[in-house]
Amino acid sequence: MIDGNTEIIAHIGYPTFSFKSPEIYNPYFEQAGINAVVVPMGCQAADYPAFLKAVFRLTNIRGALITMPHKVVTVDLLDEVSPMVRVAGACNAVKRLPDGRLVGDMFDGAGFVRSVQRQGVPVAGLSALVVGCGGVGAAIAASLAAAGLARMGLYDINAASQQALAARLKDNYPGIQVDTGSKDPQGYELVVNATPLGMNANDPLPMDVSRLSPKTFVGEVVMAAEVTPFLAAARARGCRTQVGSDMLYEQIPAYLEFFNLQSTSAEHLRSLAMVRPSALA
Amino acid sequence: MIDGNTEIIAHIGYPTFSFKSPEIYNPYFEQAGINAVVVPMGCQAADYPAFLKAVFRLTNIRGALITMPHKVVTVDLLDEVSPMVRVAGACNAVKRLPDGRLVGDMFDGAGFVRSVQRQGVPVAGLSALVVGCGGVGAAIAASLAAAGLARMGLYDINAASQQALAARLKDNYPGIQVDTGSKDPQGYELVVNATPLGMNANDPLPMDVSRLSPKTFVGEVVMAAEVTPFLAAARARGCRTQVGSDMLYEQIPAYLEFFNLQSTSAEHLRSLAMVRPSALA
Numbered sequence: 302m303i304d305g306n307t308e309i310i311a312h313i314g315y316p317t318f319s320f321k322s323p324e325i326y327n328p329y330f331e332q333a334g335i336n337a338v339v340v341p342m343g344c345q346a347a348d349y350p351a352f353l354k355a356v357f358r359l360t361n362i363r364g365a366l367i368t369m370p371h372k373v374v375t376v377d378l379l380d381e382v383s384p385m386v387r388v389a390g391a392c393n394a395v396k397r398l399p400d401g402r403l404v405g406d407m408f409d410g411a412g413f414v415r416s417v418q419r420q421g422v423p424v425a426g427l428s429a430l431v432v433g434c435g436g437v438g439a440a441i442a443a444s445l446a447a448a449g450l451a452r453m454g455l456y457d458i459n460a461a462s463q464q465a466l467a468a469r470l471k472d473n474y475p476g477i478q479v480d481t482g483s484k485d486p487q488g489y490e491l492v493v494n495a496t497p498l499g500m501n502a503n504d505p506l507p508m509d510v511s512r513l514s515p516k517t518f519v520g521e522v523v524m525a526a527e528v529t530p531f532l533a534a535a536r537a538r539g540c541r542t543q544v545g546s547d548m549l550y551e552q553i554p555a556y557l558e559f560f561n562l563q564s565t566s567a568e569h570l571r572s573l574a575m576v577r578p579s580a581l582a
Numbered sequence: 583m584i585d586g587n588t589e590i591i592a593h594i595g596y597p598t599f600s601f602k603s604p605e606i607y608n609p610y611f612e613q614a615g616i617n618a619v620v621v622p623m624g625c626q627a628a629d630y631p632a633f634l635k636a637v638f639r640l641t642n643i644r645g646a647l648i649t650m651p652h653k654v655v656t657v658d659l660l661d662e663v664s665p666m667v668r669v670a671g672a673c674n675a676v677k678r679l680p681d682g683r684l685v686g687d688m689f690d691g692a693g694f695v696r697s698v699q700r701q702g703v704p705v706a707g708l709s710a711l712v713v714g715c716g717g718v719g720a721a722i723a724a725s726l727a728a729a730g731l732a733r734m735g736l737y738d739i740n741a742a743s744q745q746a747l748a749a750r751l752k753d754n755y756p757g758i759q760v761d762t763g764s765k766d767p768q769g770y771e772l773v774v775n776a777t778p779l780g781m782n783a784n785d786p787l788p789m790d791v792s793r794l795s796p797k798t799f800v801g802e803v804v805m806a807a808e809v810t811p812f813l814a815a816a817r818a819r820g821c822r823t824q825v826g827s828d829m830l831y832e833q834i835p836a837y838l839e840f841f842n843l844q845s846t847s848a849e850h851l852r853s854l855a856m857v858r859p860s861a862l863a
Contacts, residue, residue: 302856303608305601305622317642320586327584340621341586343641355636360624361598575583 308337308361310560313353314368317341319500319525321549322366324575332573335562337363346370353378357397364396364560369497372407372436373462379405388473389443390466391436394559406559409437410444412552413493413520416543418448419551422491422518425449429491432484432507434462437522438495442466445491446474453477456484458496487512492519494531499523506531515539522548550574589618589642591841594634595649598622600781600806602830603647605856613854616843618644627651631659638678645677645841650778653688653717654743660686669754670724671747672717675840687840690718691725693833694774694801697824699729700832703772703799706730710772713765713788715743718803719776723747726772727755734758737765739777768793773800775812780804787812796820803829831855 312322326339344352349371356362367375372391376382379395380402386392392405414424429450431442434457442453453470457463460482467479486492486508494507500523510531513519519535524545532542550567557564593603607620625633630652637643648656653672657663660676661683667673673686695705710731712723715738723734734751738744741763748760767773767789775788781804791812794800800816805826813823831848838845 303604303619303621304856305598305604307604307622309621309623315641318586323584323586323588338584338621340584340590340619341588341642342590344639345641348636348639351632352636352639355629355633358625358629358633360596360626361622575585 302331303338304336306336306361308363309359310337310339310363311342311356311365312339312368313342313344313349313356313365314371315343315345316500317343319523320368321524321546325549325553325570325573328573328575329565329570333563333565337562339366344371346374349374350378353395353403357395357403362397363562364394366556367393367395369436373439375405379403381405383407385410385440385443388446388469389436389440390469391439393436393440394556396560407436407440408552408555408559409522409548410440410442410447411555412550413441413522413548414444414448416547416551417491417518417520420518420541420543424491426451427490428452428454428488429493430454430456430484430486430489431493431495432456433493433495433497433522434459434466435495438493439466439469441493441495441522442470446470446477450477452480454480454483454489456482484508485512486510486517487514489517492517492535494519494521494523494529497523499529499531500525504530506534510534510538513538513540518543520548521545524549583612584619585617587617587642589644590640591618591620591644592623592637592646593620593649594623594625594630594637594646595652596624596626597781598624600804601649602805602827606830606834606851606854609854609856610846610851614844614846618843620647625652627655630655634659634676634684638676638684643678644843645675647837648674648676650717654720656686660684662686664688666691666721666724669727669750670717670721671750672720674717674721675837677841688721689833689836689840690803690829691721691723691728692836693831694722694803694829695725695729697828697832698772698799698801701799701822701824705772707732708771709733709735709769710774711735711737711765711767711770712774712776713737714774714776714778714803715740715747716776719774720747720750722774722776722803723751727751727758731758733761735761735764735770737763765789766793767791767798768795770798773798773816774803775801775810776803778804780810780812781806785811787815791815791819794819794821799824801829802826805830
């Protein structure tokens with residue numbers, strides 16, 4: 302129950318319709334007696350720099366969760382960022398230090414990799430294709446690299462984003478083979494849609510699923526539907542899949558710690574959440 | 583339950599600790615199936631103009647409730663204000679029109695007067711002392727004048743605020759006798775504390791209660807406690823009193839209509855609210 306002592310975690314992005322965080326964090330806050338609330342705040346790109354600054358002047362702001370399309374631009378709006386943010390080139394969590402400085406971190410990728418590993422897929426030594434090199438794709442690529450991936454394919458419709466991520470990866474992980482420019486999933490053991498395709502009903506699929514091997518493990522970041530058209534097509538090919546919310550649940554304990562709030566397990570969070578349970582669960 | 587489709591009503595002021603609106607509006611929204619939420623946003627004076635502008639760029643902002651210390655400054659930050667705002671010199675509700683213009687209105691005073699009248703006190707022809715000529719005091723004075731008050735005493739520690747309100751009242755209601763410069767309640771049939779005194783534990787009383795006649799009806803705007811020290815002292819003198827939340831409940835249907843949300847009665851709102859019921863109820 303929100304009252305005059307409630308602290309805000311601003312969930313900032315646009316559009317907001319597919320946001321799931323309020324329905325995951327808020328039931329946990331209520332159950333744990335934490336007087337905080339995640340509030341969706343729809344903010345378009347042109348308004349974002351001024352809004353981020355303004356919202357962090359509020360006296361009851363606990364932090365912000367940043368999502369599309371702002372994860373990349375956020376990096377340059379803060380006073381301090383974590384090493385993961387620098388490698389990923391993207392940031393999705395911001396808090397204000399007591400001295401007023403804004404600091405950012407990024408746990409999207411860690412949530413994705415941890416969820417893959419929990420489903421029995423060893424990341425070390427594998428090959429992976431990441432389609433979409435915006436904020437979340439870059440974070441996933443960075444965490445896959447940190448987990449010991451052997452070969453990485455990167456693709457983005459924006460060639461500059463793709464090449465910048467490839468360069469950051471090569472700089473930080475010279476032992477990984479990085480290929481760019483193709484979204485053909487053939488030959489990859491792990492394939493990830495990290496584009497927004499699937500958020501709207503008429504979106505095309507992010508890649509040619511007829512080129513997916515049934516042995517490939519397929520992940521998704523879109524959460525507009527529990528099983529997106531892309532995941533449905535991958536399942537029809539016989540692939541094992543991971544839904545967008547799996548990545549989300551696995552990363553939340555890290556965000557709670559970042560915001561200096563009492564944390565809990567991904568399983569506990571999922572048991573309390575008011576969104577439909579994962580079709581994989 | 584907040585989700586990605588939830589619209590925000592920003593409750594902006596500082597400090598936020600005594601805010602009651604979230605606990606009144608939100609249970610009603612939930613019961614009525616309205617996907618909106620009132621969120622307290624603590625904003626200090628220096629940050630307010632930029633924050634107000636930024637928050638109204640959000641794609642899911644439904645409106646804002648403005649409270650101390652921003653009600654007066656808001657008047658000059660909007661594109662359009664109601665006649666009541668012009669007389670009161672204060673504004674506590676803002677919405678964005680489809681063309682992007684920000685418009686403001688003010689129902690504090692109407693809520694106060696309606697609540698007084700419902701308790702059987704006819705305002706027309708009476709005398710009233712309003713102590714505190716900031717946003718809420720000015721709104722109450724304007725609504726008392728509109729309801730036919732015969733004589734009005736105004737006092738504020740800030741002489742300029744007091745004189746400006748007196749001038750606006752005389753301009754708009756030349757038939758009312760307006761006296762300024764004294765907070766002595768003797769001789770008034772209706773007395774109102776419209777200062778923030780009572781929000782903090784060690785605040786002095788807003789006036790000398792030993793000068794209150796038991797026949798005087800005493801109202802309060804502070805809601806930090808249901809019965810403030812001032813109201814307790816007035817009751818000890820034998821006065822009938824009206825708590826801050828009475829004004830609040832009576833004005834809410836008007837705000838719901840202003841925000842183009844399904845409205846209801848003050849009684850229905852009070853029955854659903856999660857705050858302690860009025861000690862007068």
